[in-house]
Amino acid sequence: xxIVDLRARLERLGSGVxxxxxxxxxxxxxxxxxxxxSGTALRRFRLTIAEIYFAGVLSLIIxxxxxxxxxxxLALQGYETLQRFGASESLGVLVALSLVRELGPVVAGLLxxxxxxxxxxxxxxxxxxxxxxxxxxxxxxxxxxxxVAPRFWGGVLSMPLLAxxxxxxxxxxxxxxxxxxxxxxxxxxxxxMQAAVDLRNDIMNGVIKSVVFGIAVTWIAVFEGYDAPPTxxxxxxxxxxxxxxxxxxxxxxxxxxxxxxxxxGTHQ
Amino acid sequence: MNRSAIxxxxxxxxxxxxxxxxxxxxxxxxxxxxxxxxxxxxxxKFANIGGLKAxxxxxxxxxxxxxxxxxxxxxxxxxxxxxINLDYNYQFPRDTTAKxxxxxxxxxxxxxxxxxxxxxxxxxxxRLRLTQSAVVLENLIxxxxxxxxxxxxxxxxxxxx
Numbered sequence: 001x002x003i004v005d006l007r008a009r010l011e012r013l014g015s016g017v018x019x020x021x022x023x024x025x026x027x028x029x030x031x032x033x034x035x036x037x038s039g040t041a042l043r044r045f046r047l048t049i050a051e052i053y054f055a056g057v058l059s060l061i062i063x064x065x066x067x068x069x070x071x072x073x074l075a076l077q078g079y080e081t082l083q084r085f086g087a088s089e090s091l092g093v094l095v096a097l098s099l100v101r102e103l104g105p106v107v108a109g110l111l112x113x114x115x116x117x118x119x120x121x122x123x124x125x126x127x128x129x130x131x132x133x134x135x136x137x138x139x140x141x142x143x144x145x146x147x148v149a150p151r152f153w154g155g156v157l158s159m160p161l162l163a164x165x166x167x168x169x170x171x172x173x174x175x176x177x178x179x180x181x182x183x184x185x186x187x188x189x190x191x192x193m194q195a196a197v198d199l200r201n202d203i204m205n206g207v208i209k210s211v212v213f214g215i216a217v218t219w220i221a222v223f224e225g226y227d228a229p230p231t232x233x234x235x236x237x238x239x240x241x242x243x244x245x246x247x248x249x250x251x252x253x254x255x256x257x258x259x260x261x262x263x264x265g266t267h268q
Numbered sequence: 269m270n271r272s273a274i275x276x277x278x279x280x281x282x283x284x285x286x287x288x289x290x291x292x293x294x295x296x297x298x299x300x301x302x303x304x305x306x307x308x309x310x311x312x313k314f315a316n317i318g319g320l321k322a323x324x325x326x327x328x329x330x331x332x333x334x335x336x337x338x339x340x341x342x343x344x345x346x347x348x349x350x351x352i353n354l355d356y357n358y359q360f361p362r363d364t365t366a367k368x369x370x371x372x373x374x375x376x377x378x379x380x381x382x383x384x385x386x387x388x389x390x391x392x393x394x395r396l397r398l399t400q401s402a403v404v405l406e407n408l409i410x411x412x413x414x415x416x417x418x419x420x421x422x423x424x425x426x427x428x429x
Contacts (some may be wrong), residue, residue, distance in 0.1 A: 056278070056285075155336040158281075161281065161284075161286070203292050
């Protein structure tokens with residue numbers, strides 16, 4: 001009895017692992033095919049522009065408002081701590097460095113995954129469930145080139161811009177709270193920030209992070225949509241999986257990228 | 269929504285995103301620091317550099333005139349060799365003194381230059397001969413305690429009764 005039970009468990013574990021590895025392989029093949037067949041999306045750029053509108057422009061409100069509030073909270077919390085050490089003039093450095101290096105790309109990526117990534121998955125999954133993708137194939141139109149690739153490039157192009165807007169808005173929020181509300185000296189706020197933030201080490205690395213997160217999130221979103229079981233339940237599960245997987249992927253990639261960027265080059 | 273409105277909004281979005289990047293680069297970062305101007309390099313030997321790091325500022329009279337380019341260890345004299353990149357706009361006499369100083373009590377360490385009186389200016393590749401090492405807090409404290417102990421000895425007999 002027990003041995004049969006154990007065997008069934010082992011089989012379930014094994015098939016689970018095999019399925020995940022198989023899906024990873026399929027997803028990689030899917031990405032390669034997608035990139036190779038994105039000629040249509042780039043030639044008929046209007047398709048991609050429409051997707052930038054859906055992924056980028058419609059995410060603007062949530063990104064800008066969250067950025068503003070994250071920056072304001074950072075300034076409040078940072079001031080509380082810094083003033084204990086008599087270093088409240090360094091508030092600008094704290095706000096700018098944490099936003100540009102970390103919070104801008106990561107929080108914008110998480111918001112982008114739940115706002116735009118889930119929408120992409122639901123749209124492609126529903127197109128598959130209602131057999132629109134099969135209908136396209138019948139008409140000799142490649143659905144990956146026509147439907148998936150524009151969404152992929154739209155997301156990849158939108159994400160760095162959204163992250164930059166998030167950081168800029170957060171710094172503005174930090175300025176509002178730190179300088180206007182609390183009364184930190186405006187000159188010290190900006191000049192210490194400019195002295196501490198490095199263009200290549202901090203800002204460029206933040207932009208690289210946001211590009212990597214954009215690729216990861218949109219890849220996961222289009223793949224989950226394309227791979228979703230063509231049922232109402234399957235589409236809803238795929239949408240949930242997109243948000244969960246891309247959030248985990250962002251946090252994991254963030255650790256890897258931070259370890260590569262900020263420990264190797266800066267010390268002497 | 270019709271197509272031209274979508275194009276307009278995407279255009280606004282892209283312009284805003286690029287503007288945010290420019291804001292980060294110009295207003296938040298220090299794009300305009302003197303990385304573009306001409307530099308010349310001088311070396312200085314220190315017995316102890318404390319916590320000095322590469323890219324630390326080099327100041328004279330409080331003004332940033334260059335940056336620490338490289339820090340190496342000399343195997344023969346067991347001293348640290350600090351290479352400094354100085355801006356060509358700032359010329360210093362050959363007998364300039366280099367000190368390792370700290371901004372504030374716990375702040376970052378930087379190299380301070382004090383100009384001497386020599387008529388000959390430093391050239392690329394020159395070595396500063398007059399240097400003063402970093403102050404190590406432990407040495408300072410032990411010296412202070414040692415002095416205090418030496419002072420306290422003759423007085424110690426009085427309150428002993």
